Amino acid sequence: MPRVVDHEEQRAAILDGCFDLFARKGYGSVTMRGAARELGVSTGTLYHYFDSKEELFRRMFERNARRDIVEAEGILTEGDDLRMRLLKLEEYLEQRADHLQAVLMVAVDYLRNHPEPTARAFLAETAALYREALGERLGLPGQILGASTFSFVLGMILHRTLDPAAPAFSDQLAVLAALA
Amino acid sequence: MPRVVDHEEQRAAILDGCFDLFARKGYGSVTMRGAARELGVSTGTLYHYFDSKEELFRRMFERNARRDIVEAEGILTEGDDLRMRLLKLEEYLEQRADHLQAVLMVAVDYLRNHPEPTARAFLAETAALYREALGERLGLPGQILGASTFSFVLGMILHRTLDPAAPAFSDQLAVLAALA
Amino acid sequence: MPRVVDHEEQRAAILDGCFDLFARKGYGSVTMRGAARELGVSTGTLYHYFDSKEELFRRMFERNARRDIVEAEGILTEGDDLRMRLLKLEEYLEQRADHLQAVLMVAVDYLRNHPEPTARAFLAETAALYREALGERLGLPGQILGASTFSFVLGMILHRTLDPAAPAFSDQLAVLAALA
Amino acid sequence: MPRVVDHEEQRAAILDGCFDLFARKGYGSVTMRGAARELGVSTGTLYHYFDSKEELFRRMFERNARRDIVEAEGILTEGDDLRMRLLKLEEYLEQRADHLQAVLMVAVDYLRNHPEPTARAFLAETAALYREALGERLGLPGQILGASTFSFVLGMILHRTLDPAAPAFSDQLAVLAALA
DNA sequence: CATGAATGAGGGTTCATTCAT
DNA sequence: TATGAATGAACCCTCATTCAT
Numbered sequence: 001m002p003r004v005v006d007h008e009e010q011r012a013a014i015l016d017g018c019f020d021l022f023a024r025k026g027y028g029s030v031t032m033r034g035a036a037r038e039l040g041v042s043t044g045t046l047y048h049y050f051d052s053k054e055e056l057f058r059r060m061f062e063r064n065a066r067r068d069i070v071e072a073e074g075i076l077t078e079g080d081d082l083r084m085r086l087l088k089l090e091e092y093l094e095q096r097a098d099h100l101q102a103v104l105m106v107a108v109d110y111l112r113n114h115p116e117p118t119a120r121a122f123l124a125e126t127a128a129l130y131r132e133a134l135g136e137r138l139g140l141p142g143q144i145l146g147a148s149t150f151s152f153v154l155g156m157i158l159h160r161t162l163d164p165a166a167p168a169f170s171d172q173l174a175v176l177a178a179l180a
Numbered sequence: 181m182p183r184v185v186d187h188e189e190q191r192a193a194i195l196d197g198c199f200d201l202f203a204r205k206g207y208g209s210v211t212m213r214g215a216a217r218e219l220g221v222s223t224g225t226l227y228h229y230f231d232s233k234e235e236l237f238r239r240m241f242e243r244n245a246r247r248d249i250v251e252a253e254g255i256l257t258e259g260d261d262l263r264m265r266l267l268k269l270e271e272y273l274e275q276r277a278d279h280l281q282a283v284l285m286v287a288v289d290y291l292r293n294h295p296e297p298t299a300r301a302f303l304a305e306t307a308a309l310y311r312e313a314l315g316e317r318l319g320l321p322g323q324i325l326g327a328s329t330f331s332f333v334l335g336m337i338l339h340r341t342l343d344p345a346a347p348a349f350s351d352q353l354a355v356l357a358a359l360a
Numbered sequence: 361m362p363r364v365v366d367h368e369e370q371r372a373a374i375l376d377g378c379f380d381l382f383a384r385k386g387y388g389s390v391t392m393r394g395a396a397r398e399l400g401v402s403t404g405t406l407y408h409y410f411d412s413k414e415e416l417f418r419r420m421f422e423r424n425a426r427r428d429i430v431e432a433e434g435i436l437t438e439g440d441d442l443r444m445r446l447l448k449l450e451e452y453l454e455q456r457a458d459h460l461q462a463v464l465m466v467a468v469d470y471l472r473n474h475p476e477p478t479a480r481a482f483l484a485e486t487a488a489l490y491r492e493a494l495g496e497r498l499g500l501p502g503q504i505l506g507a508s509t510f511s512f513v514l515g516m517i518l519h520r521t522l523d524p525a526a527p528a529f530s531d532q533l534a535v536l537a538a539l540a
Numbered sequence: 541m542p543r544v545v546d547h548e549e550q551r552a553a554i555l556d557g558c559f560d561l562f563a564r565k566g567y568g569s570v571t572m573r574g575a576a577r578e579l580g581v582s583t584g585t586l587y588h589y590f591d592s593k594e595e596l597f598r599r600m601f602e603r604n605a606r607r608d609i610v611e612a613e614g615i616l617t618e619g620d621d622l623r624m625r626l627l628k629l630e631e632y633l634e635q636r637a638d639h640l641q642a643v644l645m646v647a648v649d650y651l652r653n654h655p656e657p658t659a660r661a662f663l664a665e666t667a668a669l670y671r672e673a674l675g676e677r678l679g680l681p682g683q684i685l686g687a688s689t690f691s692f693v694l695g696m697i698l699h700r701t702l703d704p705a706a707p708a709f710s711d712q713l714a715v716l717a718a719l720a
Numbered sequence: 721c722a723t724g725a726a727t728g729a730g731g732g733t734t735c736a737t738t739c740a741t
Numbered sequence: 742t743a744t745g746a747a748t749g750a751a752c753c754c755t756c757a758t759t760c761a762t
Binding site for chain 6: 031032033043044047052053
């Protein structure tokens, strides 16, 4: 037997250690050497577990998305009325604002570095995961309503990223709640 | 001082020729050599007019923003009622969807390549230009309402970028119009 | 000592499985990991049986040479007259052209990757095996005649490798036969 | 104007400086960094003049072939009878043995590193240059005779490369002359 | 005996920028 | 003013070999 290491566990450990790095610096600015150094392994080891930088990124990104969704589902408990659920959403967004900004940034960044259709498809799938979770948890009837709300959330996050002086999520969501 | 005129004309010509390049390939994938070749000048000339790739980008980006806004103002004519103005917005967005997606992408892309505060500040300013133009033209009372609508527009564009299967702008704006 | 038997069998199995790999991809392009995978063993096992990639190659190469010679001797039966034997040679060469090209390629390839005198000496020895077998089987009197014929055969193989449009072995050998 | 350098002259200077390196170490063992160092330029400069290692090699190889042929033609003067011309060939081969061995080695080496059909085609073309020059200069009637002689010459060179103890060119050519 | 995880120097190549002309 | 040759650090990735298990 080789060094007593559970292959899948190691992969997971690397992925977990990677998210921050990608989130902080962006896809294009993460170097495999840098990642290896940060993780305390060699570049060879990184390539032992992942075929390429892109594969490393994709697995990390998907893993993160699933975790985000689980976490969101823990907060956006069903059953309450819509106003209540919007408040929960606000709480979640505010709590995880930095993280979500990072996710968005890194997604766009990845897209720019990989213009191939497969990369687009990968991101579309992952975006759908988030969108569906949001629509479901918010109990919004109809696809379009869910997608529009997702657009709004996406936009608020991006808006704040581009301009930190953008209004708080709570204020913007209040507009939505008032209309609803 | 005819020299100066030529000088400024050259600068402008370079900037105009640059937007497509940045939009198509992204900030990180534009090389100064490539840009020079595409523009039919030498790298030396590029550096004669602009101190760095970043300066080239900034001037190009700002110039584009001003043009976008002028164009939008031509379409989002004031005077009509809100529903009418939302229809005009829809028309503008649909017409310029690709361009606006590119602008968004390139902005985020630039941010990732330049994490310094000055870069953030530059983008925040430019974002404000767009936001204010939108609020004004739509005749939305109150900053927050304007900012929220801007978030929504931003989100729709980004949503479509991440997932081309996202609902059409018209459908999403219809949700907004129905609420209003 | 059944252990020893197994051991030697394993070595032989590895060597036999290796030739194709080296022939197909060339010395420089065979990786120990790739070889291990193809053979269905681990890199560790490879290194257990052979000290280095070079040793693996040498043993494989020599083993192959011996087999080639045995095979050639089966075809180039003595006793016939020279013209007859040249026809047999032609038959053998045509039959095994691809294999012989591969042997030649891999030999040169190995030489380039190991410029040390010991590597040259190893190849010189192996070349002598082929040359002597050829001279003997063809019944050529004198070393120089044998060596010259060997040069010619070598040249035909290399010629065809460099330029697949080179004349067929039969046509070239006909020139030789006509002179003889 | 940029640094006063004739582009084509520089290219030629690099190519000339490269041959020895490739000949000495083989295609696979020449690194662009190493080549740059040896030539006293930076890797960037190498890539300024040649798109890739392969292009550098090809141009160098073809240039060398043309020079070889010009040189051979200077020695293998026409007009003499065949025996005389074979003596001249012997003189040329002996004089340039090391060089020709190197050419052969590097050609095979290149083939192993670039298995693509275009690489084969390139080598086939270059081989044809040598073959035709030889046939013409030796005044050999018929394609097959020329090609066979080329095979023989190729074989002698390779033979000597594989086994330095192989008979001298003169002795082997004497066999040919005796037959003719 | 056998495994395969781990290493890290080194591979080809890119690119923002400088500067002699 | 304009040119483009030159730089060299840094990029992603490979691979022979080692060694803990």
